[in-house]
Amino acid sequence: MESDRLLDYYEAGHCAMQWRGFMRALAGEFAEALPTHDLKRLMARIGSRYAAEHPIDGCDNLDEWATAANARWQQSDFGYAVLRDHPQHLEIRHYGAPLVRAMGPDSAAWAVGFLEGVYQAWFVQAGMGTGLEVRAEDPGANDTGDRSTRLRLARAGH
Amino acid sequence: MTHSDDVLRLFESIGGAPDTYQDFAPSRPKKPAPAPVAPATAAPERERPPVAPAIASSDMPAMNDALPPARPLPVIDETAPVTFGAPGTTPLQSLFARLLAIEPVQGKVSDSPLRRLRAGPGSGAA
Numbered sequence: 019m020e021s022d023r024l025l026d027y028y029e030a031g032h033c034a035m036q037w038r039g040f041m042r043a044l045a046g047e048f049a050e051a052l053p054t055h056d057l058k059r060l061m062a063r064i065g066s067r068y069a070a071e072h073p074i075d076g077c078d079n080l081d082e083w084a085t086a087a088n089a090r091w092q093q094s095d096f097g098y099a100v101l102r103d104h105p106q107h108l109e110i111r112h113y114g115a116p117l118v119r120a121m122g123p124d125s126a127a128w129a130v131g132f133l134e135g136v137y138q139a140w141f142v143q144a145g146m147g148t149g150l151e152v153r154a155e156d157p158g159a160n161d162t163g164d165r166s167t168r169l170r171l172a173r174a175g176h
Numbered sequence: 177m178t179h180s181d182d183v184l185r186l187f188e189s190i191g192g193a194p195d196t197y198q199d200f201a202p203s204r205p206k207k208p209a210p211a212p213v214a215p216a217t218a219a220p221e222r223e224r225p226p227v228a229p230a231i232a233s234s235d236m237p238a239m240n241d242a243l244p245p246a247r248p249l250p251v252i253d254e255t256a257p258v259t260f261g262a263p264g265t266t267p268l269q270s271l272f273a274r275l276l277a278i279e280p281v282q283g284k285v286s287d288s289p290l291r292r293l294r295a296g297p298g299s300g301a302a
Contacts, residue, residue: 078266078267078268079267079268080267080268080271103271105278106278107275107278108271108275141272144268145268145269145272146272147272147276149276150272172275172278173275173276173278173279
């Protein structure tokens with residue numbers, strides 16, 4: 019059960035105390051300086067940079083890709099992802115991301131841009147061409163209450 | 177009480193001192209020197225099992241003659257467009273191709289910053 023796994027994860031590791039105050043202050047300064055959509059864009063760029071510095075390659079199928087991605091997340095103590103292949107899209111549920119915990123509840127609307135940027139760049143590394151994009155779902159859509167961050171890979175909208 | 181003692185007590189209070197610190201501890205007992213090893217004596221030669229006589233290649237059956245002729249490798253046209261399930265594509269590439277062929281569903285996901293990144297600054301793309 020994912021909620022049990024999530025709780026285990028939080029107990030095993032959390033945002034380091036010495037960075038928590040710094041990250042909150044950083045996020046507060048960001049939020050005062052930039053509007054939400056620019057903050058999300060900035061976080062996506064940070065995510066792309068993170069993916070470039072933590073690349074994933076050599077994966078032929080989705081299971082191998084998910085294993086490699088979760089190995090990267092585990093190295094950074096950044097939670098884990100569960101993937102589900104739907105007919106219309108690929109669903110990514112990311113559990114245990116410390117973003118909002120580190121940057122504060124007000125960052126929830128834009129901190130998710132980091133995950134969008136990371137997953138997008140990792141899929142590009144796996145051979146994905148233009149036309150597909152990773153987008154975070156609206157927090158209220160199909161809320162299952164499992165505290166995951168939900169994203170989907172699908173064809174880019176017009 | 178020295179500063180080093182304070183550090184050691186701090187390490188011990190959070191789960192033990194690191195090995196590098198222990199290396200500097202003056203009271204660590206030294207291991208006794210290993211006992212000298214007696215010179216090895218030649219072991220008695222064992223009886224070896226009989227070796228099967230070598231088989232000349234001319235005695236082997238002509239196995240290559242029984243194999244079917246090798247088929248030529250298929251020629252892959254790298255300029256051809258990648259299609260779903262096409263030979264030579266990985267399952268991951270097939271997944272990308274399949275998703276790319278699906279019309280997008282509007283109104284269920286948030287505005288993507290990545291699309292704006294591709295469109296460039298100030299484009300106003302949403």
